[in-house]
Amino acid sequence: MTTTIDSFAGEDILSVNQFDRASLDAIFGIAHEMRVLVERFGGAEMLQGKILANLFYEPSTRTSSSFTAAMQRLGGQVIPINNVQYSSVSKGESLPDTIRTLESYADVIVIRHPEVGAAATAAYYAEKPVINAGDGVGEHPTQALLDLFTVQEELEKIGGLTVVMVGDLRYGRTVHSLTKLLLNYNVSFVFVSPDILRLPADVLDAVQTSGHSYRQVDDLHSVIGEADVLYMTRVQRERFTDLAEYDRVKDFFVADKELMAQAKEKMIIMHPLPRVGEISYALDDDPRAAYFRQMRNGMYIRMALLAALLGKA
Known part of the structure; x- marks a missing residue:
């Protein structure tokens, strides 16, 4: 269970079971600071040079857009894959191979998938952090x-x-x-x-x-x-x-x-x-x-x- 901000570095976010009161307080404290930062300055450059891969096997407006906005407001860039039918997935590429491909280009991967446990599978094969943006009827x-x-x-x-x-x-x-x-x-x-x-x-x-x-x-x-x-x-x-x-x-x-x-x-x-x-x-x-x-x-x-x-x- 993640309990301090430093211990989040390099970790995956797959389930709410990873969080306790201490880690929630820490994340909420940073989120409040981010709110103030955006309201005053619009953003910052702390993630300049970093790249996020947005991999969405299901439709999304808010989650996909907010991850994109979050990365860009912190100075990072985004690889958007919001229609997997136009990617190599449509050719039969497996989830592990897709993940290994994307982490060759990105520093963090966000995934939404219709199957419960897909985010955990992605994290198993990835060396970079993976964030679960919804896995079927499982978790978000x-x-x-x-x-x-x-x-x-x-x-x-x-x-x-x-x-x-x-x-x-x-x-x-x-x-x-x-x-x-x-x-x-x-x-x-x-x-x-x-x-x-x-x-x-x-x-x-x-x-x-x-x-x-x-x-x-x-x-x-x-x-x-x-x-x-x-x-x-x-x-x-x-x-x-x-x-x-x-x-x-x-x-x-x-x-x-x-x-x-x-x-x-x-x-x-x-x-x-x-x-x-x-x-x-x-x-x-x-x-x-x-x-x-x-x-x-x-x-x-x-x-x-x-x-x-x-x-x-």
Whole structure:
């Protein structure tokens, strides 16, 4: 488990299980400094001469773009491979060979892949640091880090909060990673979903084993008044083999003005984005709507991680 900033240098970021309170505090401290740096000066040159390879086997807007922006704001450059069908992967090249090729040119590799464990496979074959940007329904550690950083920045604390997670808890890797990361803090959970989208057993077992308070319900209106953090997620069409089942649950929960009238004045609404109807656009001007600030925090967290992995934090 990584516990100091110096110990991040040269390491891979594959799972939230790598982080404890000390390492989270360290990364969040650097991310806050990166935020101040960008707001005052636009960036720095601490990663000048360094190159990041962005290898995305699945579509991405925010994660891919924010890693690119993070590297460039720190003076580095990026090799973007966001459509693998136009690379040698389309010719049948294996993941190990693709990784070994890219690390010949780059100092750090970011990978998103539809298969659980693909990032760990990439890290096994790579000598350069590898960052997991999402492996199927597995984990998305940098999203969880930026989510937790957003809670800290918005509410100025994490401990003692009630976190209400809503929507696709079965396939949502952002939910899986954030839940595990939150186990480092004294928080209470409310998991809101239809039966077929309940939290996976392994994640729920981790919550139970940790002794954290939790409930599973299917009525968001009954618990919205308790929420300090409302974490909405979309139902992921691409994870369903039965589209009739998807159509049945896709609009199960919607956050709108009527719902938020029952919520606390001091709380936040979060979403890993993209949204497809589960948060009304009418809420975008609500000061509690943190999802676009959350998105920007992704750049600061990824700046902090890149600097740390490359020994420049």
